[in-house]
Amino acid sequence: MTTPSPAPAPAASSNRLWIRNPLAAFTANSLDASGGIVVSDGVITEVVAAGRQPSAPWTETFDAGNHVLMPGLINTHHHFYQTLTRAWGPVANAPLFPWLQNLYPVWARLTPKDLELAATVALAELLLSGCTTAADHHYLFPAGLEDAIDIEVAAVRRLGMRATLTRGSMTLGTDDGGLPPQSTVQDPEVVLADSERLVGQYHERGSDAAIQIALAPCSPFSVTKEIMAESAALAERLDVRLHTHLAETLDEEDFCREMFGLRTVDYLDSVGWLTDRTWLGHGIHFSDDEITRLGAAGTAVAHCPTSNMRLASGTARVLELEAAGVPVGLGVDGSASNDASNMILEARQALYLQRLRYGADVPVERALGWATRGSAAVLGRPGLGQLAPGMQADLALFTLDDLRFSGSHDPIAALLLCAADRADRVMVGGQWRVVDGQIPGLDIAGLIAGHSAAARRLVNGGR
Secondary structure (H helix, E strand, O other): OOOOOOOOOOOOOOOOEEEEOOOEEOOOOOOOOOOEEEEEOOEEEEEEOOOOOOOOOOOEEEEOOOEEEEEOEEEOOOOHHHHHHOOOHHHOOOOHHHHHHHHHHHHOOOOHHHHHHHHHHHHHHHHHOOEEEEEEEEOOOOOOOOOHHHHHHHHHHHHOOEEEEEEEEOOOOHHHOOOOOHHHOOOHHHHHHHHHHHHHHHOOOOOOOOEEEEEEEOOOOOOOHHHHHHHHHHHHHHOOOEEEEEOOOHHHHHHHHHHHOOOHHHHHHHOOOOOOOEEEEEOOOOOHHHHHHHHHHOOEEEEOHHHHHHOOOOOOOHHHHHHOOOOEEEOOOOOOOOOOOOHHHHHHHHHHHHHHHHOOOOOHHHHHHHHHHHHHHHOOOOOOOOOOOOOEOOEEEEEOOOHHHOOOOOHHHHHHHOOOOOOOEEEEOOEEEEEOOEOOOOOHHHHHHHHHHHHHHHHOOOO
């Protein structure tokens, strides 16, 4: 593996935290961090090999002797609002299209307060699972929820995380042969104007960016070709990324053939999306030739194993995608098709699902790589996802003192094989955001009460 070039030496006056001598360290590259890392001004300035000390004086230490140290996990595909419709009986046993058709009318009742609660729950779950950066695909803008992305920005900032928030859209309703009800459809002019507003107001650039905005028409069965093409042109002009669902199910492939006369990748190409600006949610049903074309274009895929299993959508060909040059990361997907927002468990699920396809020699470290370095590449964030000098100090530390880990021998393997589900410490940009398994300042009990009440009201017709 290649590793980033070292950063310039820090100024003598910089505060330098040595996270020292971890139980084990996964760096997502070839560097040895057995002696820990040094963090200064929100950046990793040194990686310390086994038995060594930092090359320059440090001002404070954190003893990581009971912790497995790794880069913060990065979630590349989610729908925060769906935490309100987890494990809902009418769709508990449904594949994608009936699942959506039953849930669309429920989601259409979403209010700003509902979204605030749902996003906070999703982000808190992710953070507690060791996730430091999350991409959300929000495409639902019923009347009264026009400021949905603004609400999500505020939630991300409150929790001190990083996020790529995508301004999604649905422009093809049931009246025109699409899947969503007309009440959830927006005019293309509204979508494009709001997209440009959000990029101008919130999109940050640079390796330390906290908030980034991408453009994200929802899926082939919910948007027109025109909004796809216009979004691609706008994304190029504004220099932001593109995101959509693609090749998630065979039903979707059939829809593309019937509606557009094209297979999914041909459709993608026809609207200007076959580019390295694009990442795709799911990306399951590709032919060999389509995988080659995606790799040549540098188009990325967010692998969502739990959701794909829950809805019986299929298994992404991850090893073949990577071999063709397709960047691959992991996504927990919406919490109504996964029912959890837990990135370390998603890495475990990815490991097992890909072993089922390719064999038991798919390494634990490869799955952890999808959740870190791979996901950073999918989101176009080269400053994230690794422990190396010059990278952002986004870290997750796990302890192995629960009963489930008793008798385990390899600490890194134990994270996935023994089903770690909660980080003990999480740092974002040099700031501790999880301490002793808790999010400082967040009233979890109050959040659960408010969120649960909103969920009941939503599925009971808004009452």
